Amino acid sequence: MLMSLTLSLQAEDGRARAATLHTAHGDVPTPTFMPVGTAATVKAMMMDSVRATGAGIVLGNTYHLMLRPGADRVAALGGLHRFMDWPGPILTDSGGFQVMSLSSLRKLDKDGVTFQSHIDGSRHRLTPESSIGIQHKLDATITMAFDECTKFPATHEEAASSMELSMRWAARCRDAFVPRDGYGLFGIVQGSVYNDLRTQSVTALGDDFHGYAVGGLAVGEGQEAMFATLDHTLPLLPRGKPRYLMGVGTPDDILGAVMRGVDMFDCVMPTRAGRTARAYTSQGVMNMRNARYADDGRPIDPACDCPACTRHSRAYLHHLFRAGEMLGPMLLTWHNLNYYQSLMRGLRSAIMEGRLEQHAVTLRAAWAAGDREKQDG
Amino acid sequence: MLMSLTLSLQAEDGRARAATLHTAHGDVPTPTFMPVGTAATVKAMMMDSVRATGAGIVLGNTYHLMLRPGADRVAALGGLHRFMDWPGPILTDSGGFQVMSLSSLRKLDKDGVTFQSHIDGSRHRLTPESSIGIQHKLDATITMAFDECTKFPATHEEAASSMELSMRWAARCRDAFVPRDGYGLFGIVQGSVYNDLRTQSVTALGDDFHGYAVGGLAVGEGQEAMFATLDHTLPLLPRGKPRYLMGVGTPDDILGAVMRGVDMFDCVMPTRAGRTARAYTSQGVMNMRNARYADDGRPIDPACDCPACTRHSRAYLHHLFRAGEMLGPMLLTWHNLNYYQSLMRGLRSAIMEGRLEQHAVTLRAAWAAGDREKQDG
Numbered sequence: 001m002l003m004s005l006t007l008s009l010q011a012e013d014g015r016a017r018a019a020t021l022h023t024a025h026g027d028v029p030t031p032t033f034m035p036v037g038t039a040a041t042v043k044a045m046m047m048d049s050v051r052a053t054g055a056g057i058v059l060g061n062t063y064h065l066m067l068r069p070g071a072d073r074v075a076a077l078g079g080l081h082r083f084m085d086w087p088g089p090i091l092t093d094s095g096g097f098q099v100m101s102l103s104s105l106r107k108l109d110k111d112g113v114t115f116q117s118h119i120d121g122s123r124h125r126l127t128p129e130s131s132i133g134i135q136h137k138l139d140a141t142i143t144m145a146f147d148e149c150t151k152f153p154a155t156h157e158e159a160a161s162s163m164e165l166s167m168r169w170a171a172r173c174r175d176a177f178v179p180r181d182g183y184g185l186f187g188i189v190q191g192s193v194y195n196d197l198r199t200q201s202v203t204a205l206g207d208d209f210h211g212y213a214v215g216g217l218a219v220g221e222g223q224e225a226m227f228a229t230l231d232h233t234l235p236l237l238p239r240g241k242p243r244y245l246m247g248v249g250t251p252d253d254i255l256g257a258v259m260r261g262v263d264m265f266d267c268v269m270p271t272r273a274g275r276t277a278r279a280y281t282s283q284g285v286m287n288m289r290n291a292r293y294a295d296d297g298r299p300i301d302p303a304c305d306c307p308a309c310t311r312h313s314r315a316y317l318h319h320l321f322r323a324g325e326m327l328g329p330m331l332l333t334w335h336n337l338n339y340y341q342s343l344m345r346g347l348r349s350a351i352m353e354g355r356l357e358q359h360a361v362t363l364r365a366a367w368a369a370g371d372r373e374k375q376d377g
Numbered sequence: 378m379l380m381s382l383t384l385s386l387q388a389e390d391g392r393a394r395a396a397t398l399h400t401a402h403g404d405v406p407t408p409t410f411m412p413v414g415t416a417a418t419v420k421a422m423m424m425d426s427v428r429a430t431g432a433g434i435v436l437g438n439t440y441h442l443m444l445r446p447g448a449d450r451v452a453a454l455g456g457l458h459r460f461m462d463w464p465g466p467i468l469t470d471s472g473g474f475q476v477m478s479l480s481s482l483r484k485l486d487k488d489g490v491t492f493q494s495h496i497d498g499s500r501h502r503l504t505p506e507s508s509i510g511i512q513h514k515l516d517a518t519i520t521m522a523f524d525e526c527t528k529f530p531a532t533h534e535e536a537a538s539s540m541e542l543s544m545r546w547a548a549r550c551r552d553a554f555v556p557r558d559g560y561g562l563f564g565i566v567q568g569s570v571y572n573d574l575r576t577q578s579v580t581a582l583g584d585d586f587h588g589y590a591v592g593g594l595a596v597g598e599g600q601e602a603m604f605a606t607l608d609h610t611l612p613l614l615p616r617g618k619p620r621y622l623m624g625v626g627t628p629d630d631i632l633g634a635v636m637r638g639v640d641m642f643d644c645v646m647p648t649r650a651g652r653t654a655r656a657y658t659s660q661g662v663m664n665m666r667n668a669r670y671a672d673d674g675r676p677i678d679p680a681c682d683c684p685a686c687t688r689h690s691r692a693y694l695h696h697l698f699r700a701g702e703m704l705g706p707m708l709l710t711w712h713n714l715n716y717y718q719s720l721m722r723g724l725r726s727a728i729m730e731g732r733l734e735q736h737a738v739t740l741r742a743a744w745a746a747g748d749r750e751k752q753d754g
Binding site for chain 2: 039040041043044045046047048068069073076077078083084085294295297307311312313315316318319320322323325326327329330331
């Protein structure tokens, strides 16, 4: 009897949940933030450093990995865990989102999508079955159903049609997925910002997936609409299974989504910001290129225990970015991921101790009081 | 009574020496290779990782640091050691070499050189006194005399005139240097490939410097001419003081120079090669971009204990460089520095045990037998 990955709920505080995700590659305390390891590397980070931030699970991108180095090659080299030196759990997306945003000459039909690689122009095809097969070859701990990420804005009719296609594909993904102990397949709820479509999507997915993602958000609808969609959708999902909000987000987005019952997140923000000199801190966002930091001997964030903050000054980070030195992105990516992981640990503790509302007030006050983003420009 | 840095000789094997350099910032076993930290960072490396390779002393570039972030700023922030998180010894060059190779509109006169910054076109001037002053502000453990690196090729007359200028400047550097416990000032022997000029230069420098560099080599004269110049020059230098061959070199260059009595080296080769996919190994040089490594599950160098070799495959490194991922340069720079440091440790052990000749035969045979550079293209 094969047992898929499971979730043990440990505490609830309002609609927020603290739990542990049990997988073939280890346990992950939730709520959790998954650093994005697009091409089998979390950009500018050693995997040891990713571990040091406290990350429990990372994300890989099927679209990038199928094109380079290729799923068969990764499989022959022992799978993605070994290839990238991450023995812990890995979630891979289905490739659908990147096909639509990165590839050229893409053509959608009822069975899948044909496209040209953005790297070398070679032709490829993804279907529900091939996406699941590729994720299997990569040895993803969590496989995501192949779907169409509904564009935004979309009319009700467009959103309905797109969601219905994704639901037909989701059923095919479920049939194609090969169960393995401690592995799992997540379905993705679509329906744009239309509550009736979200309800239909949850119903269509049914109870058989090992976890549920809310897709089609963080695509321009704004935080209020995103939260409203979560308010409607999350209570419809099975309480005992993990819930993943794809591609989200800022610390404030994550806080609001955790308070609404989301368990898992991924986003390029902390890593991308780390390469462009933007620091997420307990006091808001800072731009390290700003001249105000040239002589500032203080750490980026005195509350942070990452190497950038415990060993270096704002002035040093400023210098590294001005000089175009690789160590700037290396240190600041580490800092940002460390901040995100410490944010998640803080949220989890607050949920366990039943003080999430109060914790949220404290977090927001510090972000607002110290927010340097507008000052820094 | 102020005591400058000192050298304790521990063993001699032929002309090669194993010693310990005692400085205000710690002891360094020699022969030693100094990773280059041009702009207050060893490119693509955390300083913890530099430490992990076994490096005992690093180099900073006065030209780069005076222009950005500026010597006064570094001093106000606590000095270069604190700024870059390297409490160990730091050697700074004098700025003379980079002024000639990087700046524009430079004008040499008998007192120094006036030049425009390659960064922003601002005007600056370096003299023997100002170079020593800047290195003092940076808090360099070892200060290098400000000199003119003689161009190559140079006629005997050009080389003589250039060397004589450098010797006048060296005397001014000695007068300008402020002695501090465990700090030191190194003189630089010039004279191009002319033995009579090298002899004159050694005589002109005298015995008062705390160490002696051989400058003006590795500028295109070739290994044979370089070794011939070392054969002539090194026996003229005081036996009890450290000897530094500037800007050298390949593993084979270093081996030959150690056998001739050099104690200290610096070179951008291992770090620059790490950013351009070239790996130095016990089996010669490999180009990780070569297609032959795309499916190669073996470590870069099975004899190496760095993270690139103990945790990843050649195929992974190949993938990272093909994908333009920052982790490629990060891992390969670490590997190359680790290889250089293990080379130095091996040379030191061989000297201590009186088997350097035999060790050299073994090293060269492995490099030659395994050299993949020509195969890799």
